Amino acid sequence: MMKKASIKDVAQLAGVSIATVSQILNNKGERFSEETRQKVVQARDQIGYVPNLSARRLKKQNSIILGIVVRSLALPYFGNLVQQIQDHLPENVTMSVMSGEGEQADQAVYQLMNSGASAIIVGSQLTAPKEIAEELKRRGVAMVVLENHAKLFEADSVHAKDFDGGQLAAKHLLSLGHHHVVLLGNQRYTDNLFQRAQGFTETMLAGGGTVSEVKTHSLSKQSGQAAAMAVSITKATGVFALNDDLAIGLIAGLAKIGLHVPTDISVVGFDDGDYAAFYQPGLTTVHQPGDQIAKAALELALARVADSQAKRQVAQFDVNLTVRESTRRQ
């Protein structure tokens, strides 16, 4: 059997060091001249050298797979989040993204763990967060959660102050004279959603208002649209939707049954995602700093990989209200 070509053979033929070959073939050879790069590539092609990738990964401890689990990439908030994480990824880190809710999210975490992830950012609510956190810890896999998992005392966590966001929405509607309002919620509350709902409801009740809750199947525009009739029969004058997509869908659904936003009914969203400013009417919504959340999640995950014994880290971000055209005085 012919001996398999090695990186050493490539280096000898090209007349350069092994380190040089390695850097050039791993696309990290910007600092070498075009001539040197050409020599290395030609030498590689001439002797047919193929790196043994999995073997290399075993050795090269600083090559990291970062797993990310989000609710759905079809929700723009998460598409942006993942894009932001990628934009800040160090060179030696590869990103592996999965999505799912409930048990699917649990499975996605296990699958990423089994395929060699060193760290996993979890942006979806897990059904068994404690068990999963323990399992990851035992296997030496770092985890950062993007939910306020109430019972997850030990995991690194990054999130916005969702409770405060709900409060801001309630105060805004109260200040405009809306006392009978709808909370456009969800069948399945993650801890973040629960906090938003709680902050809203407590504040509204404390301010003398009444809150009707309408639950939707998912946080999508389709679900928001489908809720329009249920919202309209409450005769409420204001709505707090738990995310922008629900709000946008609701506004379209209300238009179809002859109700105009904000003339007939005011709507507040949550996220202040990319579409909020472009939608007509411009969406009044609670702004959470998605870009900062993405960056902090990446930083905490890599810090945890670097030092698994470090103290638990929690990054909480302030929210604020962006007032546009979807709300007005009652």
Place this chain on the structure above:
Amino acid sequence: MMKKASIKDVAQLAGVSIATVSQILNNKGERFSEETRQKVVQARDQIGYVPNLSARRLKKQNSIILGIVVRSLALPYFGNLVQQIQDHLPENVTMSVMSGEGEQADQAVYQLMNSGASAIIVGSQLTAPKEIAEELKRRGVAMVVLENHAKLFEADSVHAKDFDGGQLAAKHLLSLGHHHVVLLGNQRYTDNLFQRAQGFTETMLAGGGTVSEVKTHSLSKQSGQAAAMAVSITKATGVFALNDDLAIGLIAGLAKIGLHVPTDISVVGFDDGDYAAFYQPGLTTVHQPGDQIAKAALELALARVADSQAKRQVAQFDVNLTVRESTRRQ
């Protein structure tokens, strides 16, 4: 040194076969009783068995990493595409997603290849498609491109009939009496975008119309909005934007300078993504079947992994025009 615990030790302690342990610990043990699963998990915990993941990947040839490169996950079209691919992923396939345009896309492909991807779906235009296709082939990595790479004769390819889409947009505007129109294009044309633009321009000119081209920095809503003034000074009565995001941004930008769609100017988009129906006014747009494109790309990629010598496959999808409220008779 203590001998490292092996899967055999776990099997012995639990009193089951190695295959049973393997399946249960890989979350594929649904068919076993809860009792058996408990026994295996307890045995694993008792002796502290940790699978050697990278070594396992070397052996387990049917465990596949699928790489995906898209322009940006912040563009809803690609967020949906990736989500669709994931929804149809077989159990033994893990998805690794990266994004980038131009040379970043080239680098993303190399990075996925270097991190062990068996197949890569490329939804972003490469700057060196031929070289990359050859390199992947040499390394035995399957590739499916989602662009009509004009010069890439050998790669498996999935795409919509973009030229036809441009034609449909032109015919629609002509039929409504719009003869002086704007093509809202992009600085950097991928082959798909080029086909759309070409189909539109040829058809419009053949129908006696004139086309002014306005180029944008990117395909985002922000770029569409920024183009509003440039579009308005052409005095055109109709616009074909190369994607929905540009169209939505443009409509918002036109509103800010007092031009109403469709009263003052008609706008046609391309994609018929999730937002087109929810936007107000509802967007008239060329529908491309993103779900089918995603599924076909996955199928072709896995087929190529299974048989690297198979004949080249090309899947082309029909497009059609969805007429909503953003266009009207001139």
